[in-house]
Amino acid sequence: MFVSENLSVNEKNHLVIGKNDAVELAKEFGTPLYVLDEDLFRKNCRVYKNAMDKYYGGNGLVLYANKALCTLFTCRAAMEEGLGVDVVSGGELYTAIKAGFPMDKVYFHGNNKTADEIDFAVKNGVGCFIVDNVYELETLNETAKKYGVVQNIMFRIKPGVDAHTHSFIRTGQIDSKFGVALENGEAFEITEKACKMSNVKVVGVHCHIGSQIFDIEPFKEAADIMMNFIGDVKDKLGLEIEQLNLGGGYGIMYTENDDPVPYDEYIKHVSEVVKAAAEKRNVKLPFILMEPGRSIAAPAGVTLYTVGGVKDIKNVRKYISVDGGMGDNPRYILYQSEYEAVVANNASAARTEKVTIAGKCCESGDILLNDAMMPEIHVGDTLAVLATGAYNYSMASNYNRIPRPAMVAVSDGSARVIVKRESYDDLIKNDVL
Numbered sequence: 001m002f003v004s005e006n007l008s009v010n011e012k013n014h015l016v017i018g019k020n021d022a023v024e025l026a027k028e029f030g031t032p033l034y035v036l037d038e039d040l041f042r043k044n045c046r047v048y049k050n051a052m053d054k055y056y057g058g059n060g061l062v063l064y065a066n067k068a069l070c071t072l073f074t075c076r077a078a079m080e081e082g083l084g085v086d087v088v089s090g091g092e093l094y095t096a097i098k099a100g101f102p103m104d105k106v107y108f109h110g111n112n113k114t115a116d117e118i119d120f121a122v123k124n125g126v127g128c129f130i131v132d133n134v135y136e137l138e139t140l141n142e143t144a145k146k147y148g149v150v151q152n153i154m155f156r157i158k159p160g161v162d163a164h165t166h167s168f169i170r171t172g173q174i175d176s177k178f179g180v181a182l183e184n185g186e187a188f189e190i191t192e193k194a195c196k197m198s199n200v201k202v203v204g205v206h207c208h209i210g211s212q213i214f215d216i217e218p219f220k221e222a223a224d225i226m227m228n229f230i231g232d233v234k235d236k237l238g239l240e241i242e243q244l245n246l247g248g249g250y251g252i253m254y255t256e257n258d259d260p261v262p263y264d265e266y267i268k269h270v271s272e273v274v275k276a277a278a279e280k281r282n283v284k285l286p287f288i289l290m291e292p293g294r295s296i297a298a299p300a301g302v303t304l305y306t307v308g309g310v311k312d313i314k315n316v317r318k319y320i321s322v323d324g325g326m327g328d329n330p331r332y333i334l335y336q337s338e339y340e341a342v343v344a345n346n347a348s349a350a351r352t353e354k355v356t357i358a359g360k361c362c363e364s365g366d367i368l369l370n371d372a373m374m375p376e377i378h379v380g381d382t383l384a385v386l387a388t389g390a391y392n393y394s395m396a397s398n399y400n401r402i403p404r405p406a407m408v409a410v411s412d413g414s415a416r417v418i419v420k421r422e423s424y425d426d427l428i429k430n431d432v433l
């Protein structure tokens with residue numbers, strides 16, 4: 001009935017999330033409110049982990065891509081489900097440390113890690129750096145020397161996957177700010193350079209070809225290309241690369257037009273490609289890493305708003321304004337992303353009119369849903385926007401000095417705050433007069 005599998009409707013015709021009545025949640029915790037279904041978040045972690053066990057003999061590790069939704073709570077949940085984590089900044093790393101994440105399962109990404117971030121990560125014993133460029137490699141080698149350690153690294157490689165038939169945001173092609181390219185020899189050169197350094201050890205290679213991808217083929221293609229690179233490195237440098245990190249990017253259902261592949265299918269198909277390539281190139285079967293973010297967090301999240309002004313501009317457009325918007329969900333203003341919304345207090349009502357749901361920020365582009373079919377909406381209704389678990393809270397801002405919403409985790413009928421609502425005092429706490 002809804003895009004997210006965990007939602008239902010109760011006898012009051014209210015939306016239900018994790019056995020909690022959404023209207024009651026809005027009353028108890030206020031709006032706007034991020035609601036995270038802990039059980040679904042954890043289940044999504046397990047889908048990947050179980051597939052790795054089933055199709056690849058457990059010879060791998062699923063890393064939760066923290067940037068999708070990074071909180072102490074989600075770090076802890078991913079850890080308890082046996083996942084590792086990928087972090088892309090000192091701040092995400094700090095969150096993982098404070099959540100008690102085992103550092104050997106932390107992988108550090110980013111195309112421009114600062115010297116301070118590198119120092120912080122080495123000092124804290126981060127398991128592996130995904131090195132992006134020569135500057136980072138040199139800084140890292142020096143930093144590891146300073147601390148008297150040998151740092152495990154892998155390189156972020158642009159496999160050059162020909163993605164022009166796929167309409168996703170691409171990061172695997174040569175014209176990308178991320179990583180080193182294969183086709184011009186950059187990837188090989190940086191690997192050769194690292195082999196001569198004393199305080200880094202090349203344990204793996206990494207690629208991430210984009211996000212919200214609905215097709216298995218580009219992942220298979222990327223895996224094959226990366227395996228051939230592993231073969232070339234063995235043949236030419238005598239270096240056996242042990243780990244193959246295939247990134248994230250698995251698509252999810254935001255609206256009923258989206259048609260995602262079951263997540264375990266990726267691991268199934270990619271495992272076959274990797275096994276075949278290992279045999280062909282006579283290299284050891286690598287330890288595989290995957291980095292799903294959106295597909296773990298997004299479906300588990302719902303944002304609740306209260307409807308304020310309704311503005312029916314005859315023959316033009318009907319605007320429904322809510323008490324949040326681009327500050328808590330900037331994805332429409334960034335990418336014109338589409339969502340499904342439900343009137344939580346009238347959840348199974350027929351969708352009879354076309355409306356635009358707008359936020360409260362001083363920007364005309366502050367829209368949550370454009371031209372969406374909705375039931376009649378009234379002032380005071382609770383509106384739920386679905387599948388907002390990823391890239392909402394983590395991309396939120398205080399634009400217009402609007403405090404960021406609270407987040408509650410729901411599980412089997414219970415609900416508790418996992419991120420407090422910001423106060424006005426929080427907004428000025430770093431201001432100096």
Ligand SMILES: *Cc1c(COP(=O)(O)O)cnc(C)c1O
Nearest residue numbers: 065208211248249291292293294
């Ligand atoms: C963003 C990102 C991910 C996660 O992508 P999703 O689309 O959220 O699965 C994984 N790895 C890297 C390197 C990324 O940049």
